[in-house]
Amino acid sequence: MTEPRRPATLTLEDGLELTGTAYGARGTALGEAVFVTAMTGYQETLTDPSYHRQIIVQTAPHIGNTGVNDVDDESTRIWAAGYVVRDAARRPSSWRSTGDLRERLEREGVVGIADVDTRALTRHLRDKGAMRMGIFSGPEAPDRAGRLQAVLDSPVMAGSDLAAEASTAEAYVVPAVGTKRFTVAAFDLGIKSMTPTQLAERGLEVHVLPANTSFETLEKIAPDGVFFSNGPGDPAAADRQVDVLRSVLDHRIPFFGICFGNQLLGRALGYGTYKLQFGHRGINQPVLDRETGKVEVTSQNHGFAVDAPLDGPSTAPYDDGRYGAVEVSHICLNDNVVEGLRALDVPAFSVQYHPESAAGPHDSRYLFDRFIDLMDRIDPTSQGAK
């Protein structure tokens, strides 16, 4: 291998260092190190707001080969705090490509590192657990002690309340495609753009709301259903959204949540959440739908999970069972982590994975139809499930 022309160093909080070549912007990147096993879809991954404050390590060895294009972004910018790849493509080659990933990373100030053995790094993170990381390149790069200190001084993910940082500043409406069936209020906790698209394509008028919207503001929209999106940060820190969700449940408004939304439904029902040793991030995670017995191959990106009993149904602990019985509807077949919740006495369900599937397989898009079924079953005069 030829000597790297623009050296860069990657430093983990446990002291491990790897050297490579600067990729994208030069400077310093700090964040939680997370590995992503998806073989495709790096543009969707980089622009997923749930990666706010995380440095992505791609296990797929060749990144940038299909360039970047104008249609695959999941938000208006790259949210990843840094990027670690093995072989960065020298030039893109795809009929869809309108630009070069390396140039885009540079333009958006995202510091990356290439020529790293990302699979060895992944095994390290898998065995040692989630931890902070820094990438350092350019003339200002600190020495070894300075690099480690910078990593140790950076914030940890546990306890971080980040949804508002990734949310829209202003509410906006995505009109229903075709005949309008229902009005939905979608809390943007770091929403991916494919989600309102999937909702709107099913005849839903989607009111996308900032993360800190109050229940009073929500009520003015008179939604037929409420949706909570994916998003960055620790669900244990999102008390404000949990309070709003409890009001939604109290009013028996049909609710559907994805990923962060699943964790917040878990909390609203009285369950705890915990940090996984390492997260689930990829587009080939097997999940069992326990009602149908079917296995879905899913797109996932989560570092936290809901702590709910797998044997069910059981009474939701919040306020002495105020929300009645709940069951764990989906589990991950790799490690039995809770991947979905369904309330049996209030109209609410959620999944820990990504039915909007951008990137990823489309096995789970039926869940958007289940949300519509739930709204269909509600009798507006009784404000309760039929």
Ligand SMILES: NC(=O)CC[C@H](N)C(=O)O
């Ligand atoms: N994609 C998401 O919504 C992630 C949820 C949460 N931030 C986690 O890491 O578990």
